[in-house]
Amino acid sequence: GLFVTDYFTRTPRKLSPFRSFASIELFHFHIPEDTVIAVWNLITFKEQGGTFGDQCPDRSITVYFRSGAPSVINPLHTHFPRDTAVPGSFALTLTWTLPNRTTGVFNVTSPLPGDWFLAAHLPKDEGKISVKVKGLGGLYEECQYLFQPQLIVQRLVNIAVLYPGFVTEQNMAPHNRSCLYKVFVPSYTSRVLVEVLRCRGAEGCPLWLRLRAKAPPLHNSTALDCWEHAPCQLVLDLPFWQHWYYVLVEKHPGVPGTISFQVTVQLTDCSRPSLARPPFLPSSASMNMPHSFGSTGGLALGDSPPPADPNGTKHPVPISTASHASEQCWPVRPTLRNELDTFSVHFYIFFGPNVSVPPDRPAVFVINLLPVLDSGGVLNLELRLNVSSLCGENVTVFGCLNHEVPLTSNDNASVTCETESMAGFLLSVNATASLSRLRIPYPQTGSWYLSLRSLCTTDHGFEPCSNVTAEVYLRAYLSPCINDCGIYGQCKLLRTNNYLYAACECKAGWNGWGCTDNAEAFSYGFQLLSTLLLCLSNVMFVPPVAIAVRSHYLLEAAVYIFTMFFSTFYHACDQPGIVVFCIMEYDVLQFCDFLGSLMSVWVTVIAMARLQPVVLYLLGAMLLSMALQMDRHGLWNLLGPSLFALGIMAIAWTTRTIRRRHCYPPTWKRWAFYLCPGALIAAAAVLLYAFVETEENYFYIHSIWHLLIAGSVGFLLPPRAKHSRRLGPLPQRKGCGYQLCINEQEELGLVDPAVASINSICTS
Numbered sequence: 001g002l003f004v005t006d007y008f009t010r011t012p013r014k015l016s017p018f019r020s021f022a023s024i025e026l027f028h029f030h031i032p033e034d035t036v037i038a039v040w041n042l043i044t045f046k047e048q049g050g051t052f053g054d055q056c057p058d059r060s061i062t063v064y065f066r067s068g069a070p071s072v073i074n075p076l077h078t079h080f081p082r083d084t085a086v087p088g089s090f091a092l093t094l095t096w097t098l099p100n101r102t103t104g105v106f107n108v109t110s111p112l113p114g115d116w117f118l119a120a121h122l123p124k125d126e127g128k129i130s131v132k133v134k135g136l137g138g139l140y141e142e143c144q145y146l147f148q149p150q151l152i153v154q155r156l157v158n159i160a161v162l163y164p165g166f167v168t169e170q171n172m173a174p175h176n177r178s179c180l181y182k183v184f185v186p187s188y189t190s191r192v193l194v195e196v197l198r199c200r201g202a203e204g205c206p207l208w209l210r211l212r213a214k215a216p217p218l219h220n221s222t223a224l225d226c227w228e229h230a231p232c233q234l235v236l237d238l239p240f241w242q243h244w245y246y247v248l249v250e251k252h253p254g255v256p257g258t259i260s261f262q263v264t265v266q267l268t269d270c271s272r273p274s275l276a277r278p279p280f281l282p283s284s285a286s287m288n289m290p291h292s293f294g295s296t297g298g299l300a301l302g303d304s305p306p307p308a309d310p311n312g313t314k315h316p317v318p319i320s321t322a323s324h325a326s327e328q329c330w331p332v333r334p335t336l337r338n339e340l341d342t343f344s345v346h347f348y349i350f351f352g353p354n355v356s357v358p359p360d361r362p363a364v365f366v367i368n369l370l371p372v373l374d375s376g377g378v379l380n381l382e383l384r385l386n387v388s389s390l391c392g393e394n395v396t397v398f399g400c401l402n403h404e405v406p407l408t409s410n411d412n413a414s415v416t417c418e419t420e421s422m423a424g425f426l427l428s429v430n431a432t433a434s435l436s437r438l439r440i441p442y443p444q445t446g447s448w449y450l451s452l453r454s455l456c457t458t459d460h461g462f463e464p465c466s467n468v469t470a471e472v473y474l475r476a477y478l479s480p481c482i483n484d485c486g487i488y489g490q491c492k493l494l495r496t497n498n499y500l501y502a503a504c505e506c507k508a509g510w511n512g513w514g515c516t517d518n519a520e521a522f523s524y525g526f527q528l529l530s531t532l533l534l535c536l537s538n539v540m541f542v543p544p545v546a547i548a549v550r551s552h553y554l555l556e557a558a559v560y561i562f563t564m565f566f567s568t569f570y571h572a573c574d575q576p577g578i579v580v581f582c583i584m585e586y587d588v589l590q591f592c593d594f595l596g597s598l599m600s601v602w603v604t605v606i607a608m609a610r611l612q613p614v615v616l617y618l619l620g621a622m623l624l625s626m627a628l629q630m631d632r633h634g635l636w637n638l639l640g641p642s643l644f645a646l647g648i649m650a651i652a653w654t655t656r657t658i659r660r661r662h663c664y665p666p667t668w669k670r671w672a673f674y675l676c677p678g679a680l681i682a683a684a685a686v687l688l689y690a691f692v693e694t695e696e697n698y699f700y701i702h703s704i705w706h707l708l709i710a711g712s713v714g715f716l717l718p719p720r721a722k723h724s725r726r727l728g729p730l731p732q733r734k735g736c737g738y739q740l741c742i743n744e745q746e747e748l749g750l751v752d753p754a755v756a757s758i759n760s761i762c763t764s
Contacts, residue, residue, distance in 0.1 A: 002157050006032065012043075012148035015061060017125035018075055021503035021513075026070055026496045027118040027149050031111050033244070034155045034182075036216055038111045040065075040118070041150040042104040044094055049141030052100040056143035061094040063104070063149075064119040067112045068444035069375035070501055071119050072513070081482050081514040083437040085425050087444075110216040111153075115372060115445075120147045156180065156216075162247060164267045167197065170249070172259045178250040180216060183265045187241040190270030190329055194247050194263065196232040201259040205232060206252035213240045217248040222421070227252065238422060240404040241447070270329030332364045332406065332449065335476065342493060343377030343502055345478040354386070355452065355472050357397055359465035362453040364406045367476055369445040376501030378482055379443040381450070382475040383436045385429035389471035394457045397470050399427035399450055401438065406449035415455070415462055429472065430457075439482055441513060442501070450476075482514035487578060489515030507576030527577035530699030534571035537703040538564045540710035544717060551719045555617060556603045560713070563596030567706070594632060597709075598624045602645050604713050609649035620645065678715030685709050 013025045031038055044061055046053030064071035071089035080086060094104045122145060162168055162183040170179050185192060192211070199205035205226040210217035211234055217223075226232035239245060249263060335347040347367050349355065357363050369375070383399055400407045400417040402424035407417065417426035427436040454470045455462035480502035481491035488510040493502050506515035509522045522530075541564035548557035570593035573582035582589070602620040623641045656664040665671065685708035693701045 191268035537706035566592035
């Protein structure tokens with residue numbers, strides 16, 4: 001055949017340590033039909049400061065693959081909520097082969113067509129708070145790990161199509177090992193029969209016949225050795241509806257010469273179990289062939305068949321009338337889709353929600369999930385049995401939820417919800433347990449079929465009931481998260497390019513897909529203690545307020561009160577557990593807390609510089625508000641105004657030192673008992689905040705930060721003379737003499753001569 005190669009790539013993204021599914025990076029690909037091989041090239045590299053991060057440590061990167069929907073991953077091995085089905089996925093770990101770059105290759109032979117999702121993340125970090133990691137990036141260049149997946153697919157074009165009821169002749173040349181065909185299976189098909197006829201050119205029939213849905217067959221697909229079986233007929237019961245089935249005829253190794261054979265396919269219409277589907281006759285529901293078939297619908301009776309393939313001829317064969325018990329199917333009741341919001345969809349049953357399950361046949365319903373749009377949520381199913389409808393009989397209602405084909409067999413498959421070729425999700429309700437739930441996170445899109453069957457319990461197991469019609473309340477809906485993540489989690493709506501999905505972000509030590517794993521959860525006493533520590537530690541601002549009022553620093557005192565108030569209620573609202581109290585919106589409290597903290601530093605430093613405060617206070621308030629609006633957690637945006645204030649203070653002190661020709665402040669007591677202890681306490685607070693504080697010790701380390709910052713303000717705030725001590729104007733100069741005015745408080749570095757009262761000793 002003719003191969004066509006397609007290439008897809010995605011933009012590199014920065015990976016984060018795993019905390020929950022909300023912290024992973026998700027990549028969405030689409031694999032076309034008839035793809036024989038898909039190769040993912042997984043590129044990972046380090047960056048530090050815009051260059052290659054050769055000095056960055058090696059951190060393993062885990063990548064997950066899944067077809068149809070995102071992977072449901074659990075790297076922390078937490079517990080899933082009850083009644084949750086966990087679909088499988090494939091994972092691999094990338095190791096570093098070069099100091100700053102590594103590449104992994106992942107091959108998939110005959111991948112399923114449609115949507116594929118890749119999820120990648122770093123290992124769980126050591127508990128460092130993300131705000132600090134981001135903030136410290138302003139002091140040193142943080143190591144970043146970037147991940148970029150690339151996809152290369154090779155697909156076949158012009159694959160020969162088999163038409164039910166027609167024979168295709170084929171000559172397999174010596175240099176060819178196989179021939180590939182495909183046939184479309186419409187709805188209400190209960191059986192697919194593929195047969196190889198008139199095999200010539202070698203002793204026996206040295207051919208393998210393989211069959212697979214959606215993609216070309218693999219070595220482990222359903223297969224039959226035509227050499228050992230005559231006639232060579234491969235039968236598949238309960239095939240997937242509305243999908244292509246691929247037929248591979250493969251020659252045994254070492255067989256020389258040309259082999260000629262015929263291949264035919266017959267489909268059994270379960271809506272008419274006594275008849276197979278005639279050639280080109282649509283089923284009771286239209287064949288609904290996809291556009292890749294060449295037509296938007298099936299051919300009507302009397303239409304001429306498509307032209308023959310150049311490699312063979314087609315002609316009809318007799319239609320088998322064999323009937324099997326498993327070929328019977330029952331009407332499928334549709335559901336009404338009602339979209340309320342993103343991932344909030346209810347599926348209503350006509351004449352429901354109470355459903356009558358007769359004793360002699362199953363009740364079948366279909367739930368259609370839209371491609372891409374519905375795979376990022378949670379499919380919820382709930383069955384509730386009306387016990388009063390059982391009339392005292394020991395009845396159990398079994399529900400089988402299967403993807404793309406209903407399970408309606410009359411044997412024990414209704415109890416196990418499994419056959420040789422398929423497996424579904426089982427629900428059961430009876431008089432003892434009248435309620436059953438099922439949750440499927442990130443379900444595959446397409447048609448989901450729910451088959452309800454009532455069976456009576458006997459000494460020999462389950463048997464069909466007689467004259468008992470069970471009544472079941474059925475509820476099916478799509479939700480963003482499981483139980484909205486409970487009280488210890490937040491359901492977040494995430495986006496990667498044009499794909500939306502939802503995930504829980506847990507708090508207060510709770511983990512799991514629905515924030516239901518309490519193995520590391522904080523107790524109520526611990527939550528109350530952490531809240532009280534973070535809130536009551538702000539009382540340490542009372543002494544600086546008293547000192548400021550006593551020294552007539554009223555503006556500074558107002559700022560300290562503002563900081564104490566909003567820091568207290570911000571931390572009361574910021575708690576992860578249930579001990580939470582919010583007097584305003586969270587964002588308002590956070591902004592006021594950050595602004596008050598930075599303004600406290602600003603006004604303290606300006607007061608130490610002994611300059612005209614009003615203009616500088618207004619300038620600081622405007623600069624800090626702008627910085628907080630730009631990036632509330634960026635360290636340089638917050639550190640810049642503080643350094644600017646320290647620069648103003650340094651210039652003011654240097655000017656006074658040069659003018660007076662001695663150090664300012666001049667007294668060693670001021671340095672030894674006030675400035676040095678205050679600076680050391682502030683430096684210790686900054687070091688704790690930046691390098692020691694983690695998620696585990698946040699509540700007491702941050703409380704210590706409150707105590708140290710408030711204590712440093714009490715040491716650093718300079719005293720101010722009282723206005724009651726202000727005297728009149730200085731005596732005027734008399735005659736030719738002069739006056740030497742000595743301001744004792746100014747010389748001690750305690751007041752500002754430009755604004756404070758003057759108590760001078762003048763001598764002529």
